[in-house]
Amino acid sequence: MNEQLVAQAARALKEARAVVVFTGAGVSAESGVPTFRDALTGLWARYRPEELATPQAFRANPKLVWDWYEFRRELVRAARPNPAHLAIAELQRLHPDLLVVTQNVDDLHEQAGSRDVLHLHGNIAQTKCFNNCQGTPTLVDISGWTIDPDHTPPACPHCGGWLRPNVVWFNEALPFDVLEAALEASQRCAAMLVIGTSGVVYPAARIPLNALARGIPVFDVNPYQSQFSQDAVWLPYPAGEVMPRIVEAYARL
Ligand code: BV8
Ligand code: ZN
Numbered sequence: 001m002n003e004q005l006v007a008q009a010a011r012a013l014k015e016a017r018a019v020v021v022f023t024g025a026g027v028s029a030e031s032g033v034p035t036f037r038d039a040l041t042g043l044w045a046r047y048r049p050e051e052l053a054t055p056q057a058f059r060a061n062p063k064l065v066w067d068w069y070e071f072r073r074e075l076v077r078a079a080r081p082n083p084a085h086l087a088i089a090e091l092q093r094l095h096p097d098l099l100v101v102t103q104n105v106d107d108l109h110e111q112a113g114s115r116d117v118l119h120l121h122g123n124i125a126q127t128k129c130f131n132n133c134q135g136t137p138t139l140v141d142i143s144g145w146t147i148d149p150d151h152t153p154p155a156c157p158h159c160g161g162w163l164r165p166n167v168v169w170f171n172e173a174l175p176f177d178v179l180e181a182a183l184e185a186s187q188r189c190a191a192m193l194v195i196g197t198s199g200v201v202y203p204a205a206r207i208p209l210n211a212l213a214r215g216i217p218v219f220d221v222n223p224y225q226s227q228f229s230q231d232a233v234w235l236p237y238p239a240g241e242v243m244p245r246i247v248e249a250y251a252r253l
Contacts, residue, residue: 001245005235009193010249012217016191018097021088022207026196026222028108030082030240033075044068054170058130062162066153069165073124076106084195084239085112087247094251101182103197103204105167118182120174120204126166133159137166174203186210191217195239199227
């Protein structure tokens, strides 16, 4: 591992009065949560994400989409934070002004101890009414329910309509206040860590692009090239390996 790059990242984070850590599915990969595209295996292998994760797909085949999310919810329930999540939580404890913004719909950052995480694309463990019948979002707690797998999606207790996961599908708007807060943070921070994202999905990709446009230090942690690797300082390593090293170096400064 290139120790200079690790030291450079640690120093830039230490000198930055405000830091944003922006994460994608790659930060959860080492926890065994497949990235969005990898989750299309078996029964769902013949679909593209944009064909399943949309309101149109849900209207056309609510059972197929609900069952795909139930499959992914199981994977998330079985997952535990990995060293990258734990290092990010430790960094937030060490740095006076650090915000975590994630595209991920799992809660592994919170399980690792990160606080006030901004979820741009929602939370797969939460369920809401497809009609938002009591206001946006109409969250429904189904944790105590026994759901008949032959009769999914379950019905909203208020309006009888379909229930759905509380995630942002393609062609759906991101939660306005969350996106605004994330964009504002990307304009205000003095350094950014971008971890485990391809940078394909918008408007989330605008968060790192804003930081790059401002010329502040941006570090791209990804074993493969992303949309940002050319313009950022690229650390071509798995997050679970390099993040603990960056935080150790930071703690020694
Ligand atoms: C909207 C929740 C408008 C659901 C998700 C053409 C050009 C540009 C944009 C568009 C376009 N056509 C349409 C659009 C807009 C569209 C979009 O961006 N499409 C893309 C495909 C081109 N965006 C939208 O539709 C958004 N909404 O625009 O609405 C609007 C406005 C007002 C009113 C009405 C409508 C909504 C986008 C949100 C979609 N929902 N998630 C769910 O999860 O089921 S996005 C989903 O895919 C994930 O959340 C993630 O953000 C994204 C990508 O998923 P992955 O590929 O899994 O993850 P990622 O890209 O982060 O890649 C993984 C990376 O990790 C890789 O680079 C890999 O190398 C790396 N990695 C692997 N292992 C490791 C690692 N890194 C570090 N360590 C490791 N160990
Ligand atoms: Zn309802």
